[in-house]
Each structure stands twice: as C-alpha cells, then as structure tokens.
Amino acid sequence: MNIELLTEKNFTPNSLDFYNRTQIVKRVYRRQNGEYALVDMPYIEDWTLERKRLEAQFLRSSECIAYLALENGTVAGFIGLKKKLYGSYMILNMMHVSADYRGKGIGRQLFARGKEEARKAGAEVLYISACSSEETIAFYKAMGAEITENPIREFADDEPYDLQMICSVV
Secondary structure, three states: OEEEEOOOOOOOOOOOOOOOOOEEEEEEEEEEOOEEEEEEEEEEEOOOHHHHHHHHHHHHOOOEEEEEEEEOOEEEEEEEEEOOOEOOEEEEEEEEEOHHHOOOOHHHHHHHHHHHHHHHHOOOEEEEEEOOEHHHHHHHHHOOOEEOOOOOHHHHHHOOOOEEEEEEOO
16 A cells, blocks of 8 residues: 555546445434534445545645555545645545545554644644544544534534544644
C-alpha cells in the first residue's frame, strides 16, 4: 500500500467509480440531556456514481490537498483537506477507507499525513465534521481527536448530525 499525494497522474475524474464507500451503521451518537449517547439507528451509507464523481472533482480541485492510499493503482482510501486555513484550523473535508480495505491501518496512515500537512500549512488543529457513527467516532478518538465545545457554526449547521471534533497537530 502506498500513500501518495494526489496528482493528475494517479487520480482521474473517474478514479472513484468503483470505490466501495459502503458503511453499515448500527449505532450513532446523539445529544441527550446535554451529553452524547449512543442510540440504535441502523442504516447503510453509500455513494451513487454521481456523488463519487462529485467528490473526485473536489479532491482534484485547487481548493483541496489530498492524499491517496493506492494498491496497484486502485484507490483504497483518501483524505482531503481544505488548503485555506480557517484561523488556526485546517479543515479535514473528507476521509474514507474503502470497505474492502478497512481494519488494515490505512486510515491511521492517511490521518497522519493529514496532520503532517496541517503542520506544514501552519495550522495548530485539524477540524473534523465527523459522521456520528460509533465506528467513525471511535476512530477519530483513537487518533487523538475530541468533540469540541466550540464548533464552527457553518459546519455544524451544514451537517447537524455530525459531531464536530478537533485534533491538535502541534
């Protein structure tokens, strides 16, 4: 598995066409009485071909810096960060590992690259608007992220069921 900076040579507008975005969610975090609690809420998260191409377009845009986890030219995972800092924050716009490759440490490697990139850009913190699924939050907590009490309003309003998290990169 290679972790590489996204370029026009290793990532095309169709590179995510066969990417397995499927995530089977059983429990999610919801705020109850001022605290976050896990609640049963089974659903399957997936992307249509149109959504995959839209996300690929963003990853290739000048607004984004992205790293890919590649195995024999196949995208096994990716992380996309917004280049423009939001104060001392770098925004982790999206991070996913293909269902076919989860549990192999790829997410850890991608997240480490994201933190590295944030440090290079002069950020102090990675800001994450994270899917509230039990597994997603467990991953980010294992990476050192924590739920912020001071969310960036535009992100919190845009994704009201996401948990707003921060992770120091200094």
